[in-house]
Amino acid sequence: MNWTFFMVTTVIVATFGIGLYGVRLARTTSDFFVATRAVGPMWNASAIAGEYLSAASFLGIAGLVLTQGASAMWYPLGYAAGYLMLLLFVAAPLRRFGAYTIPDFAEGRFGNPRMRRLVAVGVLVIAWFYLLPQMKGAGVTFAVLTGAPYWVGVVLVGVLVMASVSFGGMKGVTYVQAFHYWTKLVAIAVPAVILIGLFGLDDDGRSVFGDQDPRFPGERVVEFTETEELRVDEPMTVVVDGVPTLWEGVVTVAAGSEVVFDKEDAVPQPVDRPLADGYSWALPFSDRKPLHLVAAISLLLATVLGTMGLPHILVRFYTNRDGASSRRTAVGTLALVGFFYLFPWIYAAMGRLWMPELYLTGETEVVVLSVPGLVGGSGGSFLTGLVAAGAFSAFLSTSSGLLVSVAGALSHDLAGTLVRDADDRRRLQAFRLAAVVGGLVAMGLGLVVRPYEINVLVGWAFAIAASAFCPLLILGIWWPRLTMRGAVAGVIVGGITSTTAILVTMIEPQTGWIGVFLAQPAIVTVPLAFAVMAALSWGRSVSDDVESLLLGMHNPDRMSRTAPLDRSPTPNDRSSNTAVPRARRTIG
């Protein structure tokens, strides 16, 4: 606890210290919003990776692998694969286009400010959705570490993020997030390596990759905080509140009971959240149900195509100097992110083998925080402090990146006409006010999402991003014939169908095929949005302007007559459709 307190405080103080240092460097408004694009590829890659690795990566993956087994590996795979799509199709062209947010691109591509407002609404939905799991992670982590109520962590992280975004802007955030990446990497890697070294990956021949059902590795005392119904497949004698009791069939454990399990006892199944049996835990799809295959493919589609539509990721590529350094940044980012993903599953495997009592207490989502305690003594509490610091880095960095996008969309894109003609000082005020409003909304929503799994929430944000923005970006950049009519209809259809499906699942989950498509809508809604865009744009003539606009996006940097665009991209260029003339100039 003392180590935890010390390390989490260190991360928070360092976050603000580095943020303030960044603010001192941020002399102009342009620095504040996009860090004047003076950020080198390695710094930028660390910052992007730091921002990308959220609560879902740090806590969620391990938690999901613990409950669902190897099939949860499709989350990190999709997160990584999405980067490749972003690089191949979006990063460099958008950098050359001069658009630094999706609303900028939408307005510039179609030359119409209404497009900006429509897309800004989508940005808000996606960013807020993605903020929910961060808030949830903060609440749960704080509760597990200190015993405080759930809302305390939500409010704490919410306030910290609002403060750092309001004062630091983008330049402050860049250095802070680079720092957060390295904190997270150390925090996940060091305890994982130590745990494997101390405990190994098998126990008396039971390997973590084996297909056995979980058993207790030694005597374990489990406190039940809530009344729980358990299914016991093998009759066994346990000690309930000091009284030896024979358990078989379905037993009810009263809240507040303390149960002692013996070594080699099979872990009972909570009736309301049954465990994956050993075989399907270790070997996904062994049940051969096409339902599960479709769900996995749909999830992969959402994460692969959704990455490019995440507002806080795309912004980062604008802080690169040119298209070529955008590409280099993407290489660095994927290498850093991929290296991080070596580690989370280790916690899940360790938890299943050495701490199966997590299945009974329902604290599977925080397995990353619990497992280091196995080491025991001050070493154990040091490692627990380390992962806690990593978890807070994850909440802080992703949330602040998202909040920058929310505040930008609110103050610049939606309220743009109000503040467009204002001076720099007024625009900063508007941005800060928007950051506070956006943060309060996220905190409010964060308080009600406790029942949902962190990774499931993140998967939904990806599904909406893939359905609403992926078709707009891909067709907008690569298909000159895409008309505004088609784009508007596609964004609306993709955004509304995916969001509706997810809201239905959140409120009243469905079963069977309908349930699969509602819970993982991307496989339907992404092709639908593409089809709507293509159908409504088909056969319409395209002006030369658009042709040359697209050419400008795809020519290599040094071919452009103008040097790398060195104009302040502050969110208040007077004509607001600045991307158009800028892109035209580059055609040469």
Added chain:
Amino acid sequence: MDEHIAEYWRKNVRLKVILLTIWGVVSLLLSILLVEQLNQVSLGGFPLGFWMAQQGSIFTFVILIFVYASTMDRYDAELEAKVNGDRASS
């Protein structure tokens, strides 16, 4: 100059198609559709299907992305050299 740009584009698109094919094979085919068969093979204690989903494919992506970035840098430089050559001779 136009034919240089057209050639640059052909090369760019060809590179994208090749890399995307590898990407699709690794992420969809090996990591999802063939995962059961791959799991029969063990790689230093790790089932190969599990390893493909967890690490192999991510490393493959890093390599693909690196190949793309460095090859595009080279194409950019080649195009620039050709266009400058044309300008000098005209």
